[in-house]
Amino acid sequence: MVGYAFMGAAHSQAWRTVNRAFDLPLRVRMTAICGRDQANVAAAADRLGWESAMTDWRELVARDDIDVIDVCTPGDSHAEITLAALAAGKHVLCEKPLANTVEEASAMVTAAAFARGSGIRSLCGFNYRRVPAVALMRELIAAGRLGAIRHVRAAYLQDWIVDPEFPLVWRLQKDRAGSGALGDIGAHIVDLTQYVTGQRITGVSALTETFVRERPLPSVSSGLAAAASETDGGLATGRVTVDDAALFTARLDGGAVATYEATRFATGRKNALRVEVNGAHGSLAFDLERLNELEFYDATRPGPEQGFTRILVTEPEHPYVAAWWPPGHILGYEHSFTHQMRDFVQAIADDTDPAPSFEDALQVQRVLDAVLRSAGSDSAWTGVDPVLTTA
Numbered sequence: 001m002v003g004y005a006f007m008g009a010a011h012s013q014a015w016r017t018v019n020r021a022f023d024l025p026l027r028v029r030m031t032a033i034c035g036r037d038q039a040n041v042a043a044a045a046d047r048l049g050w051e052s053a054m055t056d057w058r059e060l061v062a063r064d065d066i067d068v069i070d071v072c073t074p075g076d077s078h079a080e081i082t083l084a085a086l087a088a089g090k091h092v093l094c095e096k097p098l099a100n101t102v103e104e105a106s107a108m109v110t111a112a113a114f115a116r117g118s119g120i121r122s123l124c125g126f127n128y129r130r131v132p133a134v135a136l137m138r139e140l141i142a143a144g145r146l147g148a149i150r151h152v153r154a155a156y157l158q159d160w161i162v163d164p165e166f167p168l169v170w171r172l173q174k175d176r177a178g179s180g181a182l183g184d185i186g187a188h189i190v191d192l193t194q195y196v197t198g199q200r201i202t203g204v205s206a207l208t209e210t211f212v213r214e215r216p217l218p219s220v221s222s223g224l225a226a227a228a229s230e231t232d233g234g235l236a237t238g239r240v241t242v243d244d245a246a247l248f249t250a251r252l253d254g255g256a257v258a259t260y261e262a263t264r265f266a267t268g269r270k271n272a273l274r275v276e277v278n279g280a281h282g283s284l285a286f287d288l289e290r291l292n293e294l295e296f297y298d299a300t301r302p303g304p305e306q307g308f309t310r311i312l313v314t315e316p317e318h319p320y321v322a323a324w325w326p327p328g329h330i331l332g333y334e335h336s337f338t339h340q341m342r343d344f345v346q347a348i349a350d351d352t353d354p355a356p357s358f359e360d361a362l363q364v365q366r367v368l369d370a371v372l373r374s375a376g377s378d379s380a381w382t383g384v385d386p387v388l389t390t391a
């Protein structure tokens, strides 16, 4: 694994747990974790359960006792690490968004397609697909329970940068993160809605906004000092180069129309990922803050019985749930990552391609790119080129 902070910890927890929860044909060994600072990465290895710690990811991918590389770094290093890992014959799990640009993501798709010929598997970390209620949503839609899909309504709302004094971390710099709320959390709702509906976005009309354009630097040692300007108060600040919020309307290839909102300025909303799908025969609604539940309106029921039903998605016949606890003993955020590792390991063992593939993630990248281009041209309608998928 490369990177050991937020996703590093979430993925480590999943790697530690996956063989205990699921009966898998392969056993995971957490061989090595890599960061840039020896003392910090050694402490992380100890805390997160890795056998060894390294400071050069090039040495990591060259090790012949390693089969899988898990990329948990910011977007500016996804392509470089992934390309090297695939070339070295390693299976790759790369966090989302796949890359910072369509060009990088395309190169990763080419490399993954080539590696596939030698049985090398790759997966992009859109983990919310593996929340049982989301997987159930997809199953119900695929089974035709909603009929023709008319509307998709998606929002991913956070508030962690509302304070203008919050520092200029990497997520607020275009060269490190690619985009702001759009790529960080908007990417999730793009993938999730396309996954549950089985429809792809064909075009968008978008706007973005950056509410706070200048922020304090986290510290001079962060390498940002060169980009700093001096405010009247003499504090070192730097320019925010990404969107704080992105909103767009979209058309999907199955005939649905959709709205998307991604923001880190929704005061009071901590991690509110909400998706509602309305079809000719019913509706489904999901809210990550109540992730064990799925709301289902079945318009085929007799009139007096109609109404939204709260399905508690904790029955053994629900996706992934049989591996865990008795009905009603709820799951959490971290289980989505364990499920992701389960599907990845199983695919490697079965010699099949896991989803979402890099092709799927490239398509999301093209949507993000179209959103930024549309926002940059007065919300002009902007088409999204289709991506041929293997899955």
Ligand SMILES: NC(=O)c1ccc[n+]([C@@H]2O[C@H](COP(=O)([O-])OP(=O)(O)OC[C@H]3O[C@@H](n4cnc5c(N)ncnc54)[C@H](O)[C@@H]3O)[C@@H](O)[C@H]2O)c1
Binding pocket: 002, 003, 004, 005, 006, 007, 008, 034, 035, 036, 057, 072, 073, 074, 075, 077, 095, 096, 097, 125, 126, 127, 184
């Ligand atoms: N799936 C999700 O729900 C989810 C949630 C958060 C973040 N992410 C994605 O995960 C990735 C990492 O985000 P995070 O929140 O963990 O960030 P983070 O800032 O918490 O951690 C990044 C880690 O990468 C390390 N790092 C940075 N550059 C490196 C390099 N060149 N070599 C080695 N290590 C390097 C840092 O030291 C740190 O340990 C991003 O792509 C982000 O979009 C996904």
